[in-house]
Amino acid sequence: MTGTPNSRRIDVITVFPEMVEQVARFGVVGRAAERGLIELSAWNPRDYAEDRHATVDDRPYGGGPGMVMKVAPLHRAIQAARAADPRPARVIHLSPQGARLDQDRVARLAACERVIYLCGRYEGIDERLLEAEVDEELSIGDYVLSGGELAAMVAIDAATRLVPGALGHEDSAAEDSFATGLLDHPHYTRPEVYERRGVPEVLRSGDHGAVDTWRLKQALGRTWLRRPDLLAGRELDERQRRLLDEFIAEHRA
Ligand SMILES: Cc1cccc(C(=O)NCC2(NC(=O)c3cccc4nocc34)CCCC2)c1
Numbered sequence: 001m002t003g004t005p006n007s008r009r010i011d012v013i014t015v016f017p018e019m020v021e022q023v024a025r026f027g028v029v030g031r032a033a034e035r036g037l038i039e040l041s042a043w044n045p046r047d048y049a050e051d052r053h054a055t056v057d058d059r060p061y062g063g064g065p066g067m068v069m070k071v072a073p074l075h076r077a078i079q080a081a082r083a084a085d086p087r088p089a090r091v092i093h094l095s096p097q098g099a100r101l102d103q104d105r106v107a108r109l110a111a112c113e114r115v116i117y118l119c120g121r122y123e124g125i126d127e128r129l130l131e132a133e134v135d136e137e138l139s140i141g142d143y144v145l146s147g148g149e150l151a152a153m154v155a156i157d158a159a160t161r162l163v164p165g166a167l168g169h170e171d172s173a174a175e176d177s178f179a180t181g182l183l184d185h186p187h188y189t190r191p192e193v194y195e196r197r198g199v200p201e202v203l204r205s206g207d208h209g210a211v212d213t214w215r216l217k218q219a220l221g222r223t224w225l226r227r228p229d230l231l232a233g234r235e236l237d238e239r240q241r242r243l244l245d246e247f248i249a250e251h252r253a
Contacts, residue, residue, distance in 0.1 A: 008038045008112070008163055011081035011089070012152050013074060014119040015056060017042030023153040032166040040156070041084065045069070048076035057122050066123035074118070074129050081116050089114035091135045093125070094148035094155070098137030101155060103178060105138065109155060110162035117155065119148030181230055185218035216240065221247030 012020045024033040024040040032038045046054040050072065057067035082089055090112050099105065109115055118125070118134065130137075140151040160166055178184075188199045202214045220243055223230050236244060 006113075007036050008110075008160075009085050009087070009089075009114045010038055010040045010156055011084070011114070011116045012040070012042045012119065012149075012156075013045060013077045013081065013116065014042055014147075014149050014152070015044055015046060015121055016119075016147070016149055017044050019149050020119070020152060023156050028166055028171060029157055029160045032160050032163060035165070037163050037166055038160055041081070043077040043081045045073035045077040048080065049073040060123065064123075068123055069120060069125045069129075071126045071129040071132075074125065075133065078116060078118070078133050085114060087114045089116045091116045091118060091133050092155070093118045093120070093130060093134040093137045094139070094151035095120060095124075095137045096139050096142070096144075098139035101138045101140050101151075101158075103158075103181075106155065106158040107162055110159040115159075117148075117152040119152050121147040180219070181234055182219040183223045183227055183230070185215040185222070213243065217243040217247050220244040221251065224248065225251070 014020050020042045021040065023029055024038070029038070033040055045056045049055050049070075054073075055070065056073045057069050060066065060068045078091065092109070092115055094117060138151070138155065140154050145151065161171075186200075188203055192199055192204070200214065202210050205211070216239075220231075220236070220240055224244060224247065
């Protein structure tokens with residue numbers, strides 16, 4: 001099935017295709033898939049194994065616990081995915097050895113017409129497959145996972161949100177905060193009071209300028225408090241500097 005001509009094609013090489021296909025059933029990614037903005041296909045190396053037991057793994061040379069994913073079934077699955085669309089594809093291996101996924105790298109993924117995500121299981125993938133087929137390795141963080149599928153789903157979700165048309169206005173507004181590299185300001189909705197806790201006056205004042213200022217101040221302040229590293233890498237303009245200084249003074253009062 002081919003999507004609209006400029007649709008993004010996403011292929012995932014995984015022994016658990018049903019797991020990964022779920023990401024395209026819900027929310028923003030689900031709507032993008034429905035509307036043909038993206039096209040998601042999963043390819044199971046088990047379907048490309050030579051033997052009748054559909055073996056995709058084998059014991060490691062050098063001994064040790066666990067199993068290693070074999071080259072041939074993965075190679076054939078990648079070839080099948082490549083053949084499904086004439087456009088060149090960037091092959092991304094989700095791996096603890098990879099560069100840390102961040103919004104800049106997500107933006108680069110979103111700009112690719114085709115991406116093939118390669119998900120490891122067991123102890124990992126035979127190095128010769130990685131040497132031959134992988135363009136880039138990405139990690140979603142420093143913790144132990146059972147496989148690369150969740151990482152692929154994280155990358156797919158984050159990148160799809162950046163595909164033009166994927167977000168309606170109501171969602172794109174939510175992008176503003178991190179598009180500025182800051183954490184989010186606090187959010188409130190009805191009721192006005194819940195168990196004696198109210199809503200900041202300014203948010204109900206109808207003064208949109210004051211609301212924007214309050215939100216920027218809160219975003220700057222919370223970033224300063226919880227993720228100062230995000231502030232270290234950026235210049236604040238005069239207004240932002242003043243608002244953050246106000247927040248800090250109030251925080252220390
Ligand atoms: C810190 C650390 C050091 C050594 C091994 C592991 C580990 O978790 N190894 C197991 C595997 N992990 C991942 O694939 C994986 C894990 C974490 C983030 C990721 N982002 O993308 C893929 C990721 C690799 C082969 C099968 C799963 C983790």
